[in-house]
Amino acid sequence: MRPYYADSLVTLYHGDCLELAEMFPSTGTLVTDPPYGYSYASNRENSRWRDEPIAGDGDTTARDVILSRWQGPAIVFGHWKTRRPHNVEAVLVWDKGMASGMGDLSMPWKPNWEEIYILGNGFEGRRDSGVISGHTVVTWASKGRHHPNEKPVGLMRDLLQKCGPGPIVDPFAGSGTTLRAAKDLGIEAIGIEIDECWCEVAAQRLGQEVLALWA
Secondary structure, three states: OOOOOOOEEEOOOOOOOOHHHOOOOOEEEEOOOOOOOOOOOOOOOOOOOOOOOOOOOOOOHHHHHHHOOOOOOOOEEOOOOOOOOEEEEEEEEEEEOOOOOOOOOOOOOOEEEEEEEEEEOOOOOOOOOOOOOOOOOOOOOHHOOOOOOOOOOOHHHHHHHHHOOOOOOEEEOOOOOHHHHHHHHOEEEEEEEEOHHHHHHHHHHHHHOOOOOOO
8 A cells, every 4th residue: 555655764554544454563562542432522612623523533443443453562542531441551641731621611620631541561761650741732723733632742752762662553643743753753653544634734744854842
């Protein structure tokens, strides 16, 4: 299959990851931010993402099928509203900072955090806190946000530096943040994205030699 984008480190395919599992290498680490499974939609008026549902976000089927086919270590983002994957070895908490989090405005707490599931073993590096902070979200498209659920490149770089040898695999590549982080670190990575508009955004980001400071 012809890649949508390819360079010396990163390869991105446009297609359904459930149909392209043969593209996965036999070694490496799966690092992905899959559809969470609760039909996310922006509540903000005039948001460009209010009426653009995320493909496969009706339930966790896509995530669970991919994880059943992947035999190596994995880092997977998720949300407390849906069940966790099977065989989770650890749960990290990403503290997104006080500027993030809308949720139920009648509650006196903000949902400004997300869960990150660690599956398998083979991770390395120094032993840091399970609560990850210091990586804030760009909340407005006008300020450079590409995807409604985009993660900071710095956050992904920190996670990738804990992975063992081998390529990074992202079957739900979105706007390419994981792939961009891998390229920044000089790590080989393979991504698949079902929505061509996000493939286009990812290809543009991957083609940049220098990212903006906010990334």
